[in-house]
Amino acid sequence: MTDTPLEALIAKLVAGEGSRELDVQIHLTRRDLLAGLGFTFVAPLLAYAESDGWVVDGKHASVAPRYTTSIDDALTLVPDGWAYELTILMEPGPDVAGHAAIVWPPGKQSPVSAARTPPLAICIAALRARA
Numbered sequence: 001m002t003d004t005p006l007e008a009l010i011a012k013l014v015a016g017e018g019s020r021e022l023d024v025q026i027h028l029t030r031r032d033l034l035a036g037l038g039f040t041f042v043a044p045l046l047a048y049a050e051s052d053g054w055v056v057d058g059k060h061a062s063v064a065p066r067y068t069t070s071i072d073d074a075l076t077l078v079p080d081g082w083a084y085e086l087t088i089l090m091e092p093g094p095d096v097a098g099h100a101a102i103v104w105p106p107g108k109q110s111p112v113s114a115a116r117t118p119p120l121a122i123c124i125a126a127l128r129a130r131a
Helices: 005-015 020-036 071-075 118-130
Strands: 045-049 054-057 060-063 083-088 099-104 113-115
Touching: 005 020, 005 113, 005 118, 020 118, 071 118, 083 118, 099 118, 113 118
Parallel strands: none
Antiparallel strands: 045 054, 054 060, 083 099, 099 113
């Protein structure tokens, strides 16, 4: 079974650390998710540069938020009206992540997502919730 692009991105987040490359990939995935919900964009995506976070969209350019290194930016991935929880694991150990996050829609519970940093844990949980 092949992973979807979103599942492949989540796997990279679980295995990695925060980076501008991953920020851009999240930014592009978020755009695809919005398009799937019926949002339209003025121009097609033409190019992007992963190293510095710039995304060029037709005549417009923007910098991808720092989802993987900023708690504030990571929280923008949590859908409006959904609950979230962030936990710091007190004794993570060598093979256990130091932070865990849960994101869930009203009235439901979702699995815990663990990562090395709080922003990564939030990114993983929020993207899994959207998968």
